[in-house]
Structures are given as C-alpha cells and as structure tokens.
C-alpha cells in the first residue's frame with residue numbers, strides 16, 4: 218500500500234518534476250530570448266550599409282549640424298556604425314547626464330583616437346584613459362584651477378582685460394591678434410609663469426601649432442585609421458599611408474610643445490625669475506624644486522594639456538563675445554546701462570562684481586551657448602555593455618555628446634539661433650542649463666571657472682569702457698560680419714573685425730597703463 222502510495226506520489230512527483238522542468242525551460246528560453254532581443258535593440262539611427270556602416274553618410278564639415286538633424290529624426294540617443302565601430306550620439310543634456318554623470322564609472326574612458334595618438338597626443342591627459350597618470354595629471358591642474366584658488370588670479374585677469382581694451386583702441390584692425398595675445402598671456406602665465414613677449418613668443422607659437430594639429434588629428438571620422446587601427450601597422454610606402462608621415466612630423470611638434478615650455482619654466486623657477494603662482498612651480502615647490510623624472514614627465518604633459526585646453530577655447534569664446542556685441546547693439550547698450558547703474562563710472566567692474574551684474578553674466582552665458590567652442594565635446598567611450606531606456610549600447614561605443622544640439626534645443630532654448638541674454642531672466646538656475654558647454658561627469662572641463670571668469674572680465678571691462686561697433690570700410694560704411702564657423706573639434710569663427718571706441722575720456726583713463734607698457738610691476742618680473 219505504502220509502496221503503491223509511494224508509486225503514485227512518485228509518478229505524480231515525476232509528472233510534477235517534468236512539468237517543473239518544462240516550465241523552467243520555458244522561463245529560461247523567455248529570459249534568454251528577451252535578453253537576446255534586448256541585446257539586438259540598438260538606438261535608432263540612419264540606415265547602415267554592409268561593412269562601411271554609416272561611413273559614407275558621415276558629414277565632413279560642421280558635423281554637429283547633420284547630427285542635429287539626425288537627433289530630430291531619431292531622438293535623444295542615435296546609433297551609428299563606422300566600419301563596425303559603434304558610435305552613440307547623445308543629443309539631450311538629460312541623456313548625457315544620465316549616462317556620463319550618473320554612470321560615470323563606465324562612461325569616462327576616451328576612445329583611442331589612433332591618428333591623435335600617433336601624432337603624440339597619447340601623453341596628453343585629455344585623451345588618456347582614467348588611469349593613474351590621468352588622475353595625477355588632472356590633480357596637478359585641478360588644484361590650481363579649483364574655485365577656491367580663483368581669487369588669486371582675478372587682479373591679473375582684470376589687468377589683461379584692461380590691456381586688451383587699450384590695445385584694441387590704440388591699435389585697431391587686429392581683433393584676433395590682440396585677443397590671442399592676451400588670452401595666450403593669461404594661460405601661459407598661470408601654467409608656466411611667463412609673461413609672453415608678443416604674438417610670436419616661442420611658447421605661444423609652439424602651443425598654437427600643437428593645438429592646430431590636435432584639431433585636425435582628433436576630428437571625428439576624418440582619419441580611416443581611427444576606424445581601422447590595423448592600418449597603422451602597414452608599411453608607410455603603401456598607397457594611402459601618407460597619414461603615417463604626417464603623424465610623424467606632427468609628433469615632433471607636439472613633444473616640443475610639452476618639453477620646451479616646461480624646461481623654460483623650471484629654469485626660471487631655479488633662477489627665481491618665474492612669475493608666481495603657476496602650475497609648474499606649484500609642483501616644483503611641493504618637491505622642494507626637485508621632481509623625479511617620472512613626476513616631471515607628468516607635470517610637463519599636464520601643463521601641456523592645460524595650455525592646449527585653455528587657449529583656443531578661451532580665444533573662441535572671447536571672439537564670439539565681440540561678434541555678439543557687434544551684431545546686437547541694443548543688448549550692448551542694455552549691459553552698459555546695468556554696469557553704469559550698479560558700478561557707476563568711477564571705477565571698473567571686477568570679477569568679484571559678477572553676482573551683482575546678472576545681465577552681463579547672461580551675455581557671457583549666451584556667448585557660450587550660441588556657438589560652443591567644442592560643439593561635439595570630446596568623445597567619451599563606454600567600457601562595458603550597457604542598457605539605457607531599453608536600448609542596448611555596446612561595449613567600446615564612442616560616445617559623442619552633441620553639445621551644439623543640447624544648446625539649440627528649442628524646447629529648452631526657444632528661438633535657439635537668436636542671441637538673447639534675456640532668455641535667462643537674470644537667473645542662475647536658467648544659466649546653469651548652459652553648463653553642458655563644459656562637458657560631463659568625471660571628464661568635465663577642469664578650467665570651467667577660470668575660463669568663465671576670463672570671458673566675464675573681458676566682457677565687463679570692454680562694456681564698461683568701450684563701444685563695440687562694426688568695422689568700417691574705406692568708404693566709411695559699416696562692415697557687418699557674416700561669420701562662418703570652422704569644422705574640426707574646435708569651431709572658430711571666420712575672421713571679422715570691429716571698431717572699439719572709448720565711451721568717454723573718463724572711461725579711457727580708467728584703463729590705466731598704455732598699451733605699449735607692461736601691466737603694473739606687481740604682476741610681472
């Protein structure tokens with residue numbers, strides 16, 4: 218009986234077991250197939266062709282404009298492939314924050330940009346992976362550029378803004394050259410402690426050459442070797458391998474751009490003639506003037522990154538300020554009115570006055586928004602597979618934050634092509650929406666505060682003392698600039714000029730020393 222019962226139980230058990238196995242198999246199949254189908258569900262994007270993927274549709278100029286059209290068609294996250302390499306465009310600040318900030322542990326790598334690395338930028342920490350060297354180099358410059366350290370640069374930044382105004386008045390017709398010299402002086406001063414001697418100063422020239430190379434070498438989609446890395450191992454004499462010779466020449470210049478200024482700074486530090494504070498000197502002081510070779514190398518490349526990261530972005534933003542003022546006289550007049558009301562005409566506005574000049578700050582914010590210096594940011598890379606809003610983003614994807622599109626989204630910035638500081642209603646919370654211009658997460662720009670305060674000092678000083686008007690041609694007609702923005706990772710406005718006239722004798726006198734003299738002796742050797 219028991220046996221019979223046991224037999225029934227067992228037979229039932231067998232049936233139950235069989236049923237359980239069947240159910241488990243179904244569940245497993247369901248999970249695997251749903252995972253599989255999730256895995257296959259990529260974000261939307263333009264049609265991909267066999268082998269080349271989207272390579273043929275990849276825009277060669279002003280890529281952010283085509284990417285922006287794709288954003289409107291396919292959404293916040295767009296998927297592309299170039300020769301099998303996945304690329305993900307992030308088109309909204311929300312998607313960029315969700316991924317690059319909230320999941321920064323897996324979104325902070327940089328893609329290996331083969332052409333830029335071949336050209337010597339493998340040492341520059343902006344392109345390195347978040348490894349020990351990146352951490353150390355970032356720390357070396359972040360400690361000098363932290364918001365706590367900013368006030369020690371204010372007097373110097375303001376002096377350079379005054380000198381810029383004075384030079385523009387006294388030596389007209391050279392807007393770009395004056396801006397480059399003053400910005401170059403500011404960045405080289407805080408990096409290496411040198412007061413540059415003029416536009417052809419060797420430190421300025423070598424940094425300029427190196428950044429021109431970076432802009433070309435890091436341009437997304439331009440170099441086949443970025444999509445097919447094995448090309449770099451083929452012999453240089455084969456047809457189509459000219460990029461290897463180009464990269465070799467570029468590398469020599471890039472190495473010089475790191476070591477020449479470092480050696481100059483170290484020598485001047487030892488002689489006691491260097492301007493303090495500066496980033497190389499901070500590192501030397503911490504080690505009583507003797508850096509071990511490996512640390513010296515990190516300092517040289519950190520300083521090189523700071524120099525490169527700071528100059529062009531600040532020059533572009535400053536030129537964009539002048540352009541906006543030439544094109545928008547009513548906005549200029551409104552800012553002057555604010556300065557006159559808050560500061561008066563007996564002194565110049567300072568960086569410390571920022572919080573009481575919200576309209577001038579809105580102008581600076583709008584300058585950053587309308588024409589971001591790096592419209593597609595610096596690409597990040599995804600270190601492991603990820604799923605975002607049901608979409609599978611594969612490991613190794615190059616992540617391109619489409620900053621230009623984020624800052625021209627009509628839902629957030631109505632009438633986005635219009636220069637309109639009033640859109641922020643003088644509110645910090647509104648201006649913060651433009652923070653994307655400085656990138657995201659662990660790779661966010663370490664020069665953000667410094668870069669902003671430079672442009673503010675220049676804007677406030679120029680608006681307080683000068684009228685910024687269009688240039689005038691030989692017949693006395695205004696020349697309204699029709700600016701086109703360059704392609705490449707950095708986007709420069711095409712050449713334009715303006716006329717800078719002092720608002721009054723009193724305003725001119727406030728600018729102080731003559732353009733032909735150096736600023737006051739406490740600021741130079």
Ligand code: HEM
Nearest residue numbers: 343526527530531590595654655656657660661662664668
């Ligand atoms: C004034 C305008 C500036 C703009 C619009 C700007 C924008 C940016 C952007 C978009 C990035 C990429 C962030 C990311 O990968 O998510 C970046 C990175 C960087 N910026 Fe700036 N920047 C400016 C000024 C400066 C200044 C003044 C310095 C230094 C003096 C600087 C140094 C750097 C460095 C070193 C990086 C690389 C960070 C890393 O890879 O960890 N930038 N910047």
